[in-house]
Amino acid sequence: MSKAAIIGGGVIGGGWAARFLLNGWDVAVCDPDPEAGRKIGEVLANARRSLPALYDRALPPEGKLSFHTDLAEAVTGARWVQESVPERLEIKHQTYREIATIAPGGIIGSSTSGFKASELAIDEAEVVVVHPFNPVYLLPLVELSGPAEPCERAAAILRGIGMRPLTLRKEIDAFIVNRFQECVWREALWMIRDDVATTAEIDDAIRLSFGLRWGQMGLFETYRIAGGEAGFDSYLRQFGPSLSWPWSKLTDVPELDEKLVAAICAQSDEQSGSLSIRELERLRDDNLVGFIRALRHSRMAAGLTVLEHEAGLPEGGEHEGLPITSQRQVPVGWTDYNGHMNEAHYLEAGSWATDGLMRMIGVDAAYIEGGHSFFTVDTRLRYLAEVHAGDRLTITTQVLAAEGKKMLLFHRIWRGDGTLAATIETLQVHTDLSTRRSSLPDPAVAAELSKLVAAHRGFPVEGVAIGFSPAAVH
Amino acid sequence: MSKAAIIGGGVIGGGWAARFLLNGWDVAVCDPDPEAGRKIGEVLANARRSLPALYDRALPPEGKLSFHTDLAEAVTGARWVQESVPERLEIKHQTYREIATIAPGGIIGSSTSGFKASELAIDEAEVVVVHPFNPVYLLPLVELSGPAEPCERAAAILRGIGMRPLTLRKEIDAFIVNRFQECVWREALWMIRDDVATTAEIDDAIRLSFGLRWGQMGLFETYRIAGGEAGFDSYLRQFGPSLSWPWSKLTDVPELDEKLVAAICAQSDEQSGSLSIRELERLRDDNLVGFIRALRHSRMAAGLTVLEHEAGLPEGGEHEGLPITSQRQVPVGWTDYNGHMNEAHYLEAGSWATDGLMRMIGVDAAYIEGGHSFFTVDTRLRYLAEVHAGDRLTITTQVLAAEGKKMLLFHRIWRGDGTLAATIETLQVHTDLSTRRSSLPDPAVAAELSKLVAAHRGFPVEGVAIGFSPAAVH
Numbered sequence A, B: 001m002s003k004a005a006i007i008g009g010g011v012i013g014g015g016w017a018a019r020f021l022l023n024g025w026d027v028a029v030c031d032p033d034p035e036a037g038r039k040i041g042e043v044l045a046n047a048r049r050s051l052p053a054l055y056d057r058a059l060p061p062e063g064k065l066s067f068h069t070d071l072a073e074a075v076t077g078a079r080w081v082q083e084s085v086p087e088r089l090e091i092k093h094q095t096y097r098e099i100a101t102i103a104p105g106g107i108i109g110s111s112t113s114g115f116k117a118s119e120l121a122i123d124e125a126e127v128v129v130v131h132p133f134n135p136v137y138l139l140p141l142v143e144l145s146g147p148a149e150p151c152e153r154a155a156a157i158l159r160g161i162g163m164r165p166l167t168l169r170k171e172i173d174a175f176i177v178n179r180f181q182e183c184v185w186r187e188a189l190w191m192i193r194d195d196v197a198t199t200a201e202i203d204d205a206i207r208l209s210f211g212l213r214w215g216q217m218g219l220f221e222t223y224r225i226a227g228g229e230a231g232f233d234s235y236l237r238q239f240g241p242s243l244s245w246p247w248s249k250l251t252d253v254p255e256l257d258e259k260l261v262a263a264i265c266a267q268s269d270e271q272s273g274s275l276s277i278r279e280l281e282r283l284r285d286d287n288l289v290g291f292i293r294a295l296r297h298s299r300m301a302a303g304l305t306v307l308e309h310e311a312g313l314p315e316g317g318e319h320e321g322l323p324i325t326s327q328r329q330v331p332v333g334w335t336d337y338n339g340h341m342n343e344a345h346y347l348e349a350g351s352w353a354t355d356g357l358m359r360m361i362g363v364d365a366a367y368i369e370g371g372h373s374f375f376t377v378d379t380r381l382r383y384l385a386e387v388h389a390g391d392r393l394t395i396t397t398q399v400l401a402a403e404g405k406k407m408l409l410f411h412r413i414w415r416g417d418g419t420l421a422a423t424i425e426t427l428q429v430h431t432d433l434s435t436r437r438s439s440l441p442d443p444a445v446a447a448e449l450s451k452l453v454a455a456h457r458g459f460p461v462e463g464v465a466i467g468f469s470p471a472a473v474h
Helices: A011-022 A036-054 A071-075 A089-102 A148-160 A177-193 A199-207 A210-214 A220-230 A232-244 A258-272 A277-298 A301-311 A343-360 A365-369 A443-456 B011-021 B036-054 B071-075 B089-102 B148-160 B177-193 B199-207 B210-214 B220-230 B232-244 B258-272 B277-298 B301-311 B343-360 B365-369 B443-456
Strands: A003-007 A026-030 A065-068 A080-083 A107-110 A126-132 A141-145 A164-167 A322-329 A372-383 A392-403 A406-414 A420-432 B003-007 B026-030 B065-068 B080-083 B107-110 B126-132 B141-145 B164-167 B322-329 B372-383 B392-403 B406-414 B420-432
Touching: A003 A011, A003 A071, A011 A026, A011 A036, A011 A080, A011 A126, A026 A071, A036 A065, A036 A277, A036 A322, A065 A071, A071 A089, A080 A089, A089 A107, A107 A148, A126 A148, A141 A148, A141 B199, A148 A164, A164 B199, A177 A199, A177 A258, A177 B177, A177 B199, A177 B210, A199 A210, A199 A258, A199 B141, A199 B164, A199 B177, A199 B220, A199 B301, A210 A220, A210 B177, A210 B210, A210 B277, A220 A232, A220 B199, A220 B258, A220 B277, A232 B258, A258 B220, A258 B232, A277 A301, A277 B210, A277 B220, A277 B277, A301 B199, A322 A343, A343 A372, A343 A392, A343 A406, A343 A420, A343 B343, A343 B372, A365 A372, A372 B343, A392 A443, B003 B011, B003 B071, B011 B026, B011 B036, B011 B080, B011 B126, B026 B071, B036 B065, B036 B277, B036 B322, B065 B071, B071 B089, B080 B089, B089 B107, B107 B148, B126 B148, B141 B148, B148 B164, B177 B199, B177 B258, B199 B210, B199 B258, B210 B220, B220 B232, B277 B301, B322 B343, B343 B372, B343 B392, B343 B406, B343 B420, B365 B372, B392 B443
Parallel strands: A003 A026, A003 A080, A026 A065, A080 A107, A107 A126, A141 A164, B003 B026, B003 B080, B026 B065, B080 B107, B107 B126, B141 B164
Antiparallel strands: A126 A141, A322 A392, A372 A420, A372 B372, A392 A406, A406 A420, B126 B141, B322 B392, B372 B420, B392 B406, B406 B420
16 A cells, blocks of 8 residues: 655645545645644545546545654655645755655655745755646646656656646746636736626636636637638637737736725625535536546546546456446436436446446457447336435346347446445347347357356346347347 | 528637527528538537537527528528628628618627727617627627617527626726637747647646636636635735736737747647547537536536526427427437447436426426425336437326326337337336435325326337336335
């Protein structure tokens, strides 16, 4: 079990703790704040509810979480030390030196947004800028900056906890992301100050237009599309002159004085004050999960990061003597107005279990790419217990019968507390994807199926309705 | 039937045409380009595939689309004229004057991003800036600027086609949104020019971090959360000083010379060149649909715009003598690797039909709010035909039986081409939401159910498996 030490337990430190912990690392948090346990507990509650919901496989079992006020205790044995202490250079240097004497040779990552790697560097240890974004447990990006070799080692570890490292090719102030955020922030301050727009109007202007574009394609790909068939080149030339139009106040910096702070706070209270920060955080996280799950379907951007991480997560195992064909946590998006998992998502969970069984018998992506798959013709679901957001589901599959083109599966959906939540009986027909007609499976697939039928014959089955004489095999 | 005239048929004009047309307006496009028909056809194909997928109800039947080279022909009888001609003031003024003589009294909306309303104004007509964002058929925001009364009239019409008008409180250059986009664009140009990052790195930096945040909450609500329990006020004060740090190059404007254009184009080709613009557009639209559908679940931002629009869409009707309980188009996100609608989404469609039936018998939002609902205990699906993205589904519901706490429904899912795609037999039990136990429905609900049972008794039903003796009613 790898251990990560998190030095400084604020929002960012807490996010790091959650990210490592939910990916199976032991985490030692070092913070003098007596409230650190409560604060990190709250971040962790949000993370447990959302991070696993990105995946269609179960994450590894959580690591152990411990709290320390003693740096040496926290850092001993750590493979990764993440520093998120206040942005004061002398405090950071002092911390690094202490860490170096206790845990020499390890990587020290700094969450700094204000200092460059060359400023953080000390002789006694390898310090790398590892700049994440809030919420750290959901947003995949980390900016890396520092010496090449430790940056590479750090990048590998960060990929292992589902992140997407972006290593800077040049050392620059504020790195890349905050430069963009900063210029928008300045422009927004001007608008409030000049009463051009309120905080709510600005937020709507952003989230109902380019915000929706930038979460998926960024800036250049979006404009490439805008250029259309005529080509990006001609679009850029046309765009060029507008750079010198009087379109922004960016050539000056507004003074963030008392009056402007008060105006922003009053407007923000009116806009968002009916919700607590916790409620806003949960909304934000639910939306992030929804966005990233949409991107999974397109296999791009943050969705691709998740898919790449997921491919390495373990599968398989047995439960009550039957193979586990799917294991996952229930995303909030699967629940409905009755406050529980909607009926259709029981079947979605079953659909993933059918996929898992198909992979077991050799009907994997390559087989499907080769032009054959199984189609569902008949399914019966019995709902036995309610399931809630955050429940961890384990689905086993019993092969009831397999003959010629057909196979009859019986999924059991188990809740984490050992309750059987549903059973799904499903009749599948092997299909030629080019003709869309039923066909015989590959002999190797048929042989695997026969083995499973024989192995699963002893298990009692309740409530079977479909059996093996389907009305419609097309 | 209302008529909209679209003057100028480029990407923006095409987006406007699609937005009006899919919301049931007749659309007359006026463009001298002989390719206008093909170009608008392509935009429309994208829009047909994605806009209806935002909704869980069917949009009204499409209006009629016609193409014209004669302005008078296009504009006659139009309730809305949207001008998207090139950004040259004398062309715009001339166009407005011609429109005013043909269709006096109507609103002329201009898609301009470069001119202020006061610059566009003429004596003969009411001209309003109606600035949309690409793709116009999916992004809800429109910036409005101009005289108050026509702005209000325009806003009402825009809401009617599912958009979210933002009326500017002051007339400013470039309006609100482009100020933000412009400053990020300038910063990005500097980064390419100075070889700090490539187009692909910049796009990743944006779409894997704040891009995901800004599509849902914008700027101020995001930072409000970052401020945490300590409050926005103290966060702002802490943020203040960094405004004067050397964090961006915004105080200067890069020259977009040949060398910089060439560098951007080469990097963009490497990043996105393997996909055509059409393919990129479809990816973008699929992601937008996924994002906005996620926001529906949170009832906020673009999701709220859709829900508000949806509430006004018609429901009901009959098909083959049974009530239509749901009607909708299949979103791309409902399809799987077999190239058709995934099995679970047949049940999701059925779940919407159950909701529709529930509303018919008085089990509406208020009834559920009052603490009672129906839970599914047993369901059988028979898959009879494949369904594809973009198919329009009509679902009818037959009440097979209703007695005491139970009702047995039979949904038929019809494809747009008249094929029966699936049947769903589902046993529902009336439930007390506080105890989570079965209970008797309100007498008025029971009476409505009895009426439907009697009315539906004559219809033949095939493949009923569950019947009315469920094993588990809990």
